[in-house]
Amino acid sequence: MTTSSPAERAFSLSAPVRLWEDGFALDPYRYYAALRAQGPIGWGELAPGVPAYVVTDRRAALDLLHDTETFSHDSRPWEATVADDSPILGMMRWRPNTLWADGAAHVRYRTSLIDTFDRVEPHDLRARVHRAVHLLVGRIGPRGEADLVTDFARPLMALVFNSLFGLPDSQSERLNAALGKMMEGGAQAAEGEEEFGGYVLGLIAAKAERRGDDLPSWLLDHPARLSPEEVTWQVFLTLGAGHEPTANLVSNALSRVLGNPEYYSTLTSGARPVMDAVVEVLRHETPLANYGVHFARRALTFHGVWIRAAVPMVVSYGALGHFAEEEVTGARHPNDASHLSWSAGPHACPVKQHTLLIATEAVERLTQWLPDLEPVLPRERLTWRPGPFHRSLTSLPVRFSPRSPDQPGESP
Numbered sequence: 423m424t425t426s427s428p429a430e431r432a433f434s435l436s437a438p439v440r441l442w443e444d445g446f447a448l449d450p451y452r453y454y455a456a457l458r459a460q461g462p463i464g465w466g467e468l469a470p471g472v473p474a475y476v477v478t479d480r481r482a483a484l485d486l487l488h489d490t491e492t493f494s495h496d497s498r499p500w501e502a503t504v505a506d507d508s509p510i511l512g513m514m515r516w517r518p519n520t521l522w523a524d525g526a527a528h529v530r531y532r533t534s535l536i537d538t539f540d541r542v543e544p545h546d547l548r549a550r551v552h553r554a555v556h557l558l559v560g561r562i563g564p565r566g567e568a569d570l571v572t573d574f575a576r577p578l579m580a581l582v583f584n585s586l587f588g589l590p591d592s593q594s595e596r597l598n599a600a601l602g603k604m605m606e607g608g609a610q611a612a613e614g615e616e617e618f619g620g621y622v623l624g625l626i627a628a629k630a631e632r633r634g635d636d637l638p639s640w641l642l643d644h645p646a647r648l649s650p651e652e653v654t655w656q657v658f659l660t661l662g663a664g665h666e667p668t669a670n671l672v673s674n675a676l677s678r679v680l681g682n683p684e685y686y687s688t689l690t691s692g693a694r695p696v697m698d699a700v701v702e703v704l705r706h707e708t709p710l711a712n713y714g715v716h717f718a719r720r721a722l723t724f725h726g727v728w729i730r731a732a733v734p735m736v737v738s739y740g741a742l743g744h745f746a747e748e749e750v751t752g753a754r755h756p757n758d759a760s761h762l763s764w765s766a767g768p769h770a771c772p773v774k775q776h777t778l779l780i781a782t783e784a785v786e787r788l789t790q791w792l793p794d795l796e797p798v799l800p801r802e803r804l805t806w807r808p809g810p811f812h813r814s815l816t817s818l819p820v821r822f823s824p825r826s827p828d829q830p831g832e833s834p
């Protein structure tokens with residue numbers, strides 16, 4: 423009798439492609455190829471025994487993302503079919519927020535979030551990113567070595583988001599730890615979800631009591647008159663949707679740049695904009711690799727595949743970007759949608775411009791402060807966190823000439 427390796431099993435046409443196994447983090451493109459070999463919509467697993475249709479074809483993805491009559495975001499019928507302790511519930515549980523809402527409720531939540539984020543001026547956001555980078559360079563600069571994931575990208579997002587949400591820097595570590603556990607969808611996911619829930623509840627209770635000049639306070643006072651509970655859920659979504667993928671966008675971009683010294687020198691000399699590196703990540707290694715969770719309202723045939731109701735349909739933004747490389751040629755613009763990394767249709771990321779600003783300013787400012795960053799490991803030896811939803815580095819160790827930004831005369 424022959425026993426097949428986990429990788430071989432993952433790629434057998436009859437078995438679902440297991441996006442939860444470690445091999446996926448190691449080499450997602452092999453898994454995307456296996457899904458694609460099944461047609462425009464493959465059969466995958468998000469956790470052991472939790473199947474999903476995975477869309478890897480651009481046309482099918484666009485049809486799914488735009489067709490609100492046929493497909494819903496309401497995950498409750500599916501939730502009734504999974505175990506209460508399923509590790510992916512943290513990422514897929516229905517909540518009264520814009521992501522899981524359809525129709526009028528969706529418009530109400532989404533509009534209030536867009537209006538609220540519109541109040542954040544680009545120059546103010548830039549200043550918050552610069553302040554956070556300065557603080558972190560103050561910590562790592564004198565050491566001459568750092569891990570740009572755990573010492574920079576992740577704490578940076580916690581600092582920036584905490585400041586936008588009206589919390590002190592001292593709370594950043596709590597946020598970082600809770601979200602990290604939840605996003606991996608592993609054994610600690612429920613604990614992370616609970617910790618994060620407690621974090622947001624505490625925040626909204628404080629803002630309901632006393633307003634500040636921050637996103638939750640503006641949301642509480644928005645003309646849509648969201649209840650404090652509804653505000654809590656929008657903040658729960660926004661902090662989670664913002665922190666993790668943006669931290670990964672930054673670290674993925676840094677890893678690509680540092681892994682290619684020639685490229686790095688064109689960026690530090692100003693010959694090439696940092697935006698190029700960020701767009702490259704969106705195309706090749708998008709941080710939210712598989713999401714866009716939809717459910718067919720009734721069983722139907724879609725792009726030649728029989729789709730059952732209440733089974734998740736997931737859009738593989740990672741696969742779409744990867745295969746777009748083969749399909750689309752020529753120069754790219756940040757708003758170029760060939761990769762679909764911001765999704766499309768009514769639920770597309772509403773905070774794309776803010777995110778691009780945060781990511782480009784973070785990379786630019788760091789490389790201005792520490793212009794001779796040198797990776798400790800070749801890019802192919804870097805490791806990636808497990809989980810079906812994200813493309814997220816475990817660590818990015820670097821060396822550089824020590825620098826103390828707070829000494830007199832120091833400036834980036």
Ligand code: HEM
Pocket residue numbers: 520521522532535659660661663664665667668671704708709710713714715739763764765768769770771772773776777
């Ligand atoms: C400031 C940071 C960010 C914030 C606050 C944010 C917020 C949001 C929110 C609130 C939604 C739900 C919209 C709706 O359902 O109507 C959303 C959707 C989405 N966001 Fe973002 N986002 C951020 C960064 C990112 C990043 C870095 C990526 C990846 C490149 C990303 C990709 C997406 C995608 C693909 C969706 C569609 C939802 C889905 O796939 O299910 N976002 N975002």
